[in-house]
Amino acid sequence: MQNNRKKGDIAEKKAIDFLINKGYSIIANNYQKQIGEIDIIAKKDTYVCFIEVKYRKNINKGYPREAVSLKKQEKIKNTALYFIQENNLNNVDFSFDVIEIIGDNITHIESAFY
Numbered sequence: 001m002q003n004n005r006k007k008g009d010i011a012e013k014k015a016i017d018f019l020i021n022k023g024y025s026i027i028a029n030n031y032q033k034q035i036g037e038i039d040i041i042a043k044k045d046t047y048v049c050f051i052e053v054k055y056r057k058n059i060n061k062g063y064p065r066e067a068v069s070l071k072k073q074e075k076i077k078n079t080a081l082y083f084i085q086e087n088n089l090n091n092v093d094f095s096f097d098v099i100e101i102i103g104d105n106i107t108h109i110e111s112a113f114y
Contacts, residue, residue: 011055012039015099018106024049033082036075040099041083048094049110050080055101064100065109073113 016026024042031038040051052072054064076096084090098112 007055008053011101012053014101014106015040015051015053018099018108019051022108028083031079031083033079035082036079038076038079038083046093048084048089048092049097050076050083050094051097051099052076052112053099053101057103059102064102065098065112068098068112 012029016029019026019040019042022044024044026040026042027048028041029039031041038050039053040049042049042051052068054067056062056064073096080094080096084092084094095111096113098109100107100109
């Protein structure tokens with residue numbers, strides 16, 4: 001049986017492939033700071049997107065998107081501020097997205113939270 005980190009890595013790889021096929025360019029993945037982590041940072045058109053990837057085999061325990069709690073959203077937003085400052089992106093449009101993977105189905109929820 002695979003451990004959760006390995007499952008997460010596989011899900012993130014699927015999400016990256018999905019985003020590339022939709023015309024996104026990947027800036028970073030697994031961007032980490034002491035306060036949190038962002039699974040994928042991608043760019044499309046004028047937007048920099050901070051993306052959380054959630055996977056579940058099925059919905060018996062709910063939808064993966066439901067695991068992105070308010071606390072998790074705050075960590076992502078605070079970590080994104082570090083990335084924005086480090087890369088001098090103060091005048092760039094951005095969004096916080098969730099990629100939900102259930103089995104082999106992928107759903108990209110754009111602007112999932114603010």
